[in-house]
Amino acid sequence: MIYLIIILFSILFIFLIVLNIQFKLFYFPSKKIRILEYHSISINGFEDQITISKEKIIEQFEYLKNNNYTTLWMSEIDELTNKKQDLPAKTVVLTFDDGFLDNYTELYPLLQQYNFKAVCFMVLGRIGQDVDWNGKYVNENMKLMNKQQLLEIGSHIELGYHTFKHDNYANLTLDEIEKDLQLCQEIIKKEELNVFPALAYTFGGYYRKKGVNQKLFFDLLKKYGIKYGLRIGNRVNIFPLKNIYEIQRIDIRGTDSMKDFKKKVIFGRKKIF
Template identity: 85%
Template sequence: MIFIIIMLFLLLIVFLIFINIQFKLFYFPSKKVRILEYHSISINGFEDQITISKEKIIEQFEYLKNNNYTTLWMSDLDDLQNKKQNLAPKTVVLTFDDGFLDNYTELFPLLKQYNFKAVCFMVLGRIGQDVDWNGQYVNENMKLMNKQQLLEIGSHIELGYHTFKHDNYADLSLDEIEKDLQQCHEIVKREKLNVFPAIAYTYGGYYRKKGVNQKLFFDVLKKAGIKYALRIGNRINVFPLKNSYEIQRIDIRGTDSMKDFKKKVIFGRKKIF
């Protein structure tokens, strides 16, 4: 009987550890940061994996505002981490990938309305151009913000890196990645843009397998001056951020219901098990 009780107790401990790893339930609120991943916003009600309707994102912003969430930039996290300060009890980072034109026409006014901050990870070699990379959810009608628009949004949107032409780093050699980052830096310098040294991996792709190659990959990022790199992962991050080049984001899809969104914000994902 004692043996059974001990085994049940050990199983409970293992279960609680698993739950904490997955959902960070037993961390103080000031030790958790949720980083949400968005892309494009539609004004005609269209929704898919990367496009959310304006009506739905307004509903999500209302939820964050009414539940006292604080929005920060990546540079804010970096500043708090360097000063060894805690986060606000409910902290979220709103991130938008690629730099679609609707981030200027639709997102920027909403951020001003709600007094929110967001981070836009730009495909820096395609500023002001049409989308020219392949993908199930992109088309030739999608356009990217131009330089003037990028300069105008600085009060509420911080810029970050999203590669030079939307390449998947998992498919590139280390030399190609180094060249890609050099090209990004050249654009930033030439266009005189204020870009924080954080990168969101396109397609969530990077050298995932731990070992020598991953270390060399991270060395390339460090050499290029990149402080933080963001994957997907769908988990809440513990603050201070320890794995600076494997920060996890929560994928917010246009097809998510409001119930899905709330689960993702609270737990990091909509499916608990």
Template identity: 40%
Template sequence: MSLLPILMYHNISETESNKLTVPLQKLEQQFQYLKNNNFQTFHFEELEKMKAIPKKSIVITFDDVTENQLIYAVPLLEKYNLKASFFIPFFYIGKTDLWINSSGVFKNKIMTIEQLKELDSDRIELGYHSYEHKKYSSLSTLEIESDFLKCEEVIASNDLKVYPVLAYPHGNYPRKGNENAHFKQILAKNNIKFGLRIGNRPNSFPFKDHYEIKRIDIKGQDNLVTFRLKIKLGKLGLF
């Protein structure tokens, strides 16, 4: 059994630094560290077929497919020969991230269909981030089923290549007893192979539960020492 850290990113900016935004300079330092220390990156489609992973394995994920990821993150992935998985909130394709602030004050552009289709599929794996970026625990069974149906309609009508890995919006999903079991049944019914929460710890691989895979939240204020500690240990009380 090996440990597999899965990193979670959101926005990238030349100037901003906050909970959801990593400065470009720091992102490059982090990617350079992974490259210089011989980490191997994988897509979930590859992990599905693997029974064991190399010692220095890692998964890079980006939520929301914002245009700033295309501008800043994709060139760095290419520069350092790294792979990543990008998760799509399908309703917002070609719009902005209005789920963050419905007044429109906080606006990051979401990639268009054309931009998503132009991504190099060998480097960028596309996955699900729900349809409307709502918390699954607040939705009924019918609403969750409808959410998946709408995602599939967008995928089919635009001929998108999307692997059935789902990053839960806000890291949220039903956690208690029967509700949790029922939610996982819905995921299986809709052919979802992996479900990603937050959790802030490296995972044991092979995964114990394919629908409760943990990701480590990388924040704008994280320096390189914090980044290295998070990869090894996850998020601690120290940061």
């Protein structure tokens, strides 16, 4: 009988360890960072993988507000890390990729209304232009914010890197990636933009396989002053951030239900098992 009890307790212990690894259930609230990934906002009710309706994102913002979540920029996460200070108990980083025009027309007023902050990861070589990269969920009618708009939103939106022309780093050589980073920094300097050196990998693509090439890739990011690299992964991060070039974001899709959204905010994903 005692052996059965030991086996059952061992199974339970292992199960709890797995749960903690997957969902960070047993960490203090001040140790958790939820980084939510969005793209575009529609005003006509249209929704797909990267486009969320304005009505739905308002509902999500209401949930975050009513449940006392605090929104921070990546630069503020960095500052708290450097000062060895704690996070607010419920910390969320709202991130929006690409820099779509609706981030100015729709997102920015909502952030002002809710007193929220967000980070827009910009395709820096396409500022003020039409979308010109391939993708199932983008089209030539989608436009990107221009310089003047980027300057206007600074009270509530922090800018970050999202490559020069929306290339997938997983498909580029190290030399090509270095050239891309150089071009990004030339644009930032030329346009006199305030861009925090955090990079969201387009398509979530980077040198994922551990080894020499990954180390060279991370060394290259460090060489160009990139402090953080953000991937997709649908996990809650633990503060202070350890794997600074493999920070995980939680993919918020326009097709998610409110129930899905709540699960993602709490657990990092909507499917628990």
